[in-house]
Amino acid sequence: MNFFVLTLIKVAVIAFVLLTTLAYLQWIERKVIAHVQLRVGPRRVGPHGLLQPLADVVKLITKEGLLPSHVSVVFYLLAPFIAVMFALISIAVIPFGPVIDVAGVRTEMGLTDLGIGVLFILAISGLGVYGVALAGWSSNNKYSLLGGLRSSAQMLSYELPMALAITAPLLLMNTLSFRELVAKQSFYYFGFLPNWAIFHCPFPQIVAFLVFLVASFAETNRVPFDLPEAEGELVAGFHTEYSSMKFASFFMAEYANMVTVSCVATLLFLGGWTPPFPAEYGSKFIPSIVHAAAALLCFYHAANPARPFDRITLPVVGVVSLGIAGVFLIPAVQPILLPLFWFGAKTGAILFLFIWVRATLPRFRYDQLMRFAWLFLFPLGMLNLLATSLAVALTAK
Amino acid sequence: MNTILFLILAVVAVGCGINVILQTHPISSALSLVGVMGALAVLYLQLGGEFIAAAQLIVYAGAVMVLFVFVIMLLNAGKEQKSRARIWVRWAGPPLLLLFVGAVAYVLEAALPPSPPVRFGGFDGGTVKAIGERLFTEYLLPFEVTSLLILIAIAGAIVLARKEID
């Protein structure tokens, strides 16, 4: 098939999946935080609040889009555009699975595979600082300016430990392209232990993984590093003066950054789409087992429901889970669905960690935040890099 | 295809460059320079320099220019006052300069031996692996000296920008 047509189809699919994920990530976040805090979360709009993202989108679109008279108009309108553009563009280099064969067309899952994929992600997250800084400055408002400056200084400061944490597994794998990184993590020690970067032999990259996770919390302005945009601290930080679609753009940019950073963590440290144990030991059946167990749980809770309408909705969810479990057993679609399941499971686990931390931890004060970056994370990343390079140099053939 | 891409990028780069020197507010100049750097990064990709393109975006556009934007925001630099030069000097100066440079460049280009046309993939020595090999073997001394230079620059910047505590 023509390269352009194929790429356009892939772009359409990935854009649709990404935007739906962003909308429902917000739903998941609200539900999870609610249940952690022993309340229920949205449940009025659609069963279990499933149509809440749709209601939010309608609300944000139909709200009055203000253009305050005291802002610098060009930069005020440019800032959310830049934020969203750079947040969404980094999905282009993330591979979701191996090379597959769909209806006679042989293609790889993912838009492209740059030889410098990791550098591209670093460049885009560096350029994303402009959206925040311009938003804070153009709003002509002291709270926005402070919030914008603090947020961009925080993002710049945490880029360094993030880059150091990324460099350490690259020393072990010797490549910068994401697809090759996953290929080098798809072997198994002793036949059954996975070769992911956090277990990789000359020097397991556990410290690098933790440094990367903490740095990515700060890069995406999430709790506990969300002082620049916290309500109650700086009114709303750099997006105080924004309303309606521009405000929605900043939120979309934040969630898209979260998704990107989770995908990068999965590909660099957790082995991408490779299962934890090889297919000989039955890893092909794990998705079906997981979904069947979820279906059984739904049926059990439907028998003694917490709320009366759960008697109707939970069996529906159970039946859908059983259907998905069945689909995972069809050998024709297994090469496509199994890597997607593992990639989605690992990325989803990291996203759940983001949401879990938001529900649990209080936020850092700004000087504590900067001190943590420069006096703890940066030396830790540097030490990890030194230890990794020592291990690689000593075991090199 | 290569040529059309080059022309688009060249127009973007020159347009942003002209914007850099024509805008009155420093922040518009700074953002136009970021536009120039982005266009140049894609031109480096066309010339086979993928590491340099990434380094340009990470170091130059993503760190140095952010530093400029920070300083402009912190200093609250306002618009520049009108220049005191005469009107005909202001309007004739830059185009004449461009004309002169264009003429010099054309004459030089006509005098040089023919050079290979540029296309994507024409030069494959710009990969990270190739650059890394040369950087750490032949150019090791400049590399180490540059890291010392950066250390000196950091120390200098901190000393200069520190608040005096009397």
Added chain:
Amino acid sequence: MPALPLPAETPLAWYLVLSAVLFALGVAGFLFRRNIITVFISIELMLNAVNLSFVSFSYKLKQSDGHIFSFFVMVVAAAEAAVGLAIILTVFKNRQTLEIDEVSSLKN
């Protein structure tokens, strides 16, 4: 739409002409602007033009030395920007102005 008389692959000289034009724009900004930050930005524009020249010649000679020079130029420009901006901050603190014509107390 009629086909434009463009060559299929760009001649290298066009890259060099673009580099010369950008350098000239940087020089023009350096000479004609009075805000010190804009002068500094024009210096960065000149450095970028020189980088493009280096990379173009590296393509012509099929060696990666141009890329490495360009990398060093970038690093030195970053160090220079840091120190230069610190100096600008200090000048602003002491003189409250960003125009280079007004920082002339050593003149005459």
